[in-house]
Amino acid sequence: MTTLYIRHPARADSEGALARFALVADGGALIQQGDGVLKGMGELIASSRRVVLLLAAADVTLLHVKVPPLSAARLRAALPNLVEEQVLGDPEECVLVAAPAAGADGLRAIAVAQRAWLEALVRSVLAQGARAVAAFPAQLCLPLAPGNASAAIDSGGITIRHGQYHGLGLAIAGEPAMALQTVRALAGDTPLTLYVPQEQLGEYQALCAEAGPAVTLEAEHWAHWIAGSKSTSLDLVPGLGSAGAKARDWQRWKWPVRLALLAVVVNLAGLNYEWLRLKREADNTRQAMVQIFRAAYPKETVISNNLERQMSQKIAQARGASGQVGPDEFTFQAAALGEAVRTLGKPPELAALTFRERTTTIKLKPEGADPALAGTLKPGLAKHKLDVSDIAANTLLLRTAGAKP
Numbered sequence: 001m002t003t004l005y006i007r008h009p010a011r012a013d014s015e016g017a018l019a020r021f022a023l024v025a026d027g028g029a030l031i032q033q034g035d036g037v038l039k040g041m042g043e044l045i046a047s048s049r050r051v052v053l054l055l056a057a058a059d060v061t062l063l064h065v066k067v068p069p070l071s072a073a074r075l076r077a078a079l080p081n082l083v084e085e086q087v088l089g090d091p092e093e094c095v096l097v098a099a100p101a102a103g104a105d106g107l108r109a110i111a112v113a114q115r116a117w118l119e120a121l122v123r124s125v126l127a128q129g130a131r132a133v134a135a136f137p138a139q140l141c142l143p144l145a146p147g148n149a150s151a152a153i154d155s156g157g158i159t160i161r162h163g164q165y166h167g168l169g170l171a172i173a174g175e176p177a178m179a180l181q182t183v184r185a186l187a188g189d190t191p192l193t194l195y196v197p198q199e200q201l202g203e204y205q206a207l208c209a210e211a212g213p214a215v216t217l218e219a220e221h222w223a224h225w226i227a228g229s230k231s232t233s234l235d236l237v238p239g240l241g242s243a244g245a246k247a248r249d250w251q252r253w254k255w256p257v258r259l260a261l262l263a264v265v266v267n268l269a270g271l272n273y274e275w276l277r278l279k280r281e282a283d284n285t286r287q288a289m290v291q292i293f294r295a296a297y298p299k300e301t302v303i304s305n306n307l308e309r310q311m312s313q314k315i316a317q318a319r320g321a322s323g324q325v326g327p328d329e330f331t332f333q334a335a336a337l338g339e340a341v342r343t344l345g346k347p348p349e350l351a352a353l354t355f356r357e358r359t360t361t362i363k364l365k366p367e368g369a370d371p372a373l374a375g376t377l378k379p380g381l382a383k384h385k386l387d388v389s390d391i392a393a394n395t396l397l398l399r400t401a402g403a404k405p
Contacts, residue, residue: 001026001049005226006038007138009156010056010171011117017156022222023048033222038124046129052229053121053135055236057159057169060113060137063087064166067098067108083110095119095239099165109165111137111234119240133237139167140232141225142195149187150228152195152220153179153204160186165234176200180207184215195220327385327400330355337362337398340380348373351394359399361391369394 003024009017018035023044025031032044045051065082067075075098080091087094095118099109118135125133142150142161149162158179161167170182183194191214196204198219208215218224293300293311327333334353337360341347349365364373374390381388387401 002031002047003050003052004041004044004048005052005054005222005229006041007054007156007225008038008056008121010058010169011114022226024222024226028226030222038121039128042128045125048130050132050134051125051130053125053133054138054141054225054229055113055118055135056156056171057137057139057167058157058171059117060111060139060169060236062137062139062165062167063110063112064107065110066106067101068106079110083112087112095236097234097236097239099234109234111236111239113236115240118236122237122240135236136229136232136234137167137236138225139169140165140234141229142167143193143224143228144231145193147191148193149190150193150195151183151187152224153183154197154220158183158186161228162187162190165232176203177207180204180215189214192216193218195224328358330360332384333360333386333398336381336384336386337377339384340377343380344376359397362388362396362398364394364396366394 003026005022005024007020009019019038019041020035021033021041021044022030023032026049063083063086065086067078067082070078076096079096079098083096084091093115095111095113095115097111099111101108122133122135139159139161142152142159144150144161144164149160151158151160153159153176157172158170159167160169160183168186174182180194183192193216194204194208195218201217201219204217208217289308289311327336333355348370349367351363351365352361354361354363370376374388374396377388377396381398382401385401386398388396388398391397
């Protein structure tokens with residue numbers, strides 16, 4: 001992945017001047033550099049993971065204002081009032097971004113840029129396919145050594161940085177001698193590192209020799225700007241709000257969304273077809289069961305919804321009429337209980353037997369109750385395929401083994 005750095009010319013010269021750019025790999029290697037019109041960099045912009053705009057120092061003013069301790073949201077709302085006396089025109093027409101608090105005195109650096117111009121610039125980059133955009137003041141993208149000042153002179157003007165969040169710029173540099181004199185005056189007595197174009201290095205070396213040893217001269221290179229940009233976090237794009245965010249390209253999702261909807265429709269149709277098939281099978285099975293029931297019991301006029309249970313009841317009645325008794329009938333269960341009780345040394349005293357829903361509830365008299373009675377009766381009832389369990393004090397439940405409670 002790569003990052004595209006673009007040094008945008010000052011607004012005063014943006015119509016005729018070209019923007020310088022550098023394409024840098026994540027490891028820091030310089031892949032490509034050059035200059036051109038911003039609108040013609042679409043291929044480079046679209047292929048980069050991130051685009052970093054270095055705004056001309058003359059287009060971004062850095063103010064230093066005493067700011068009360070406020071949350072981030074309240075600070076954004078208060079910024080127009082805090083800088084109103086130091087900004088020409090309406091602060092609402094400016095992008096205002098506060099730097100992080102640097103000390104206990106409450107002074108904060110506030111970057112100020114024209115909103116309409118910056119919004120148009122960022123939208124132009126986003127329209128060419130940028131994934132993420134950042135915009136830093138160029139004066140804060142110069143390398144800075146502690147106790148020193150840094151400056152750059154080129155055809156675009158003068159850029160100077162004399163603190164972490166201190167710097168300014170002039171759109172017109174003038175002759176080398178005049179430019180050097182201006183930079184020296186702005187830097188004061190602070191030791192100065194001056195970056196100039198490679199082709200003018202000899203001319204400035206001669207001028208610096210006359211200016212004294214307080215100026216260190218170096219040939220300008222993209223490595224200086226890239227390293228300097230990583231030393232600041234004062235990004236102006238968040239100050240644009242939603243205008244600085246990339247608009248979603250819904251056109252790209254048109255066919256994926258259509259295919260997803262088609263897949264949903266196909267699956268719903270398949271589910272409905274399967275449900276209808278199963279319902280048809282269930283209806284056919286019930287009709288077959290009703291026909292079998294009517295054939296077996298032609299005199300039965302009422303057929304309940306629980307046909308299986310009704311059929312079981314009829315079969316049980318038929319078995320009872322023929323002398324066959326099943327384990328889910330009271331006669332069978334009572335007989336089996338009596339047989340099991342007779343094997344005990346001391347038979348329990350029964351208070352009541354209640355038969356309901358193919359189960360027998362056995363209530364014992366309290367004076368003759370035995371807590372281990374259920375366990376004692378189990379072996380004798382198991383051979384009749386019956387099961388007994390405690391359900392309450394002095395109360396047992398007798399039912400067919402394996403039946404659901």
